[in-house]
Amino acid sequence: xxxxxxxxxxxxxxxxxxxxxxxxxxxxxxxxxxxxxxxxxxxxxxxxxxxxxxxxxxxxxxxxxxxxxxxxxxxxxxxxxxxxxxxxxxxxxxxxxxxxxxxxxxxxxxxxxxxxxxxxxxxxxxxxxxxxxxxxxxxxxxxxxxxxxxxxxxxxxxxxxxxxxxxxxxxxxxxxxxxxxxxxxxxxxxxxxxxxxxxxxxxxxxxxxxxxxxxxxxxxxxxxxxxxxxxxxxxxxxxxxxxxxxxxxxxxxxxxxxxxxxxxxxxxxxxxxxxxxxxxxxxxxxxxxxxxxxxxxxxxxxxxxxxxxxxxxxxxxxxxxxxxxxxxx
Ligand code: TXA
Ligand code: MG
Numbered sequence: 077x078x079x080x081x082x083x084x085x086x087x088x089x090x091x092x093x094x095x096x097x098x099x100x101x102x103x104x105x106x107x108x109x110x111x112x113x114x115x116x117x118x119x120x121x122x123x124x125x126x127x128x129x130x131x132x133x134x135x136x137x138x139x140x141x142x143x144x145x146x147x148x149x150x151x152x153x154x155x156x157x158x159x160x161x162x163x164x165x166x167x168x169x170x171x172x173x174x175x176x177x178x179x180x181x182x183x184x185x186x187x188x189x190x191x192x193x194x195x196x197x198x199x200x201x202x203x204x205x206x207x208x209x210x211x212x213x214x215x216x217x218x219x220x221x222x223x224x225x226x227x228x229x230x231x232x233x234x235x236x237x238x239x240x241x242x243x244x245x246x247x248x249x250x251x252x253x254x255x256x257x258x259x260x261x262x263x264x265x266x267x268x269x270x271x272x273x274x275x276x277x278x279x280x281x282x283x284x285x286x287x288x289x290x291x292x293x294x295x296x297x298x299x300x301x302x303x304x305x306x307x308x309x310x311x312x313x314x315x316x317x318x319x320x321x322x323x324x325x326x327x328x329x330x331x332x333x334x335x336x337x338x339x340x341x342x343x344x345x346x347x348x349x350x351x352x353x354x355x356x357x358x359x360x361x362x363x364x365x366x367x368x369x370x371x372x373x374x375x376x377x378x379x380x381x382x383x384x385x386x387x388x389x390x391x392x393x394x395x396x397x398x399x400x401x402x403x404x405x
Pocket of ligand 2 (some may be wrong): 225
């Protein structure tokens, strides 16, 4: 396929064209407030199959269905009554809910599971696209499987440009990490992936939840692989002073605030000079990409505080640093 056209996500003709591509079974990359998504008609199995192909994603990894309103969410999933509290507080937004699926969801979307992941994105262009397409849009992050997620249209074009029909450019993603995934399918609500909505905020609405990230011996879902979000450059998480730099080694540093020893490094990416974890999340994947493009020997990442969005960022760093040989937890 020729390189995808990049169109303005706020141009109504571009949205109409993108909606037509979705209805016709094609692939459109679109902006959300978390990361860019690679969308297809959620009700069309052969369109969804193209997502797996473009990303080289294993068929065992289920995909989130994006909808524009709670009524459409109920078309795809069966929600417990009390879930309305979560929908009211966090939708539209970076919370994905896993619930029992309805027959409207083809098995390829859920990788054969009887649950489905659903969210209403907050980015206005995403919701306009979903409304114009008049259907739910199945969309993983728009990157090759296991690679760093895209937070600009250019990131998508660089990695998948020749495999998709159209890219809608809605500017940089303001949250910058993927949605938090909360399963309502078991007895107790359970966070399966830390993300854009901090666990603390969910607990302030519904009380204590289980958190099943990083600690599980087996992945909570088949798609949650230990090695993910990976740079080509090896990445290690090290405290200041514990870098163990080898002589002549060209290392890059990823850190929250201005480091004490920047001259040791060939390149330094500071995520938020004021130490704000929201700003850090918005800069996170872009900073990883910049360091990865410099052909460094190693990327050293400083540990981040594991509260608020820091929990999601540390989860991404741990998966990025995992060894290739043990991708399954
Ligand atoms: O912010 C986001 O969530 C972005 C944007 C585009 O919405 N999407 C995203 O999709 O991160 P993806 O495919 O990269 O990650 C979604 C993950 C899957 O890997 C899988 O682990 C989980 O969601 N998932 C999907 N369906 C599930 C289900 N039925 N049960 C449990 N987990 C599920
Ligand atoms: Mg992803």
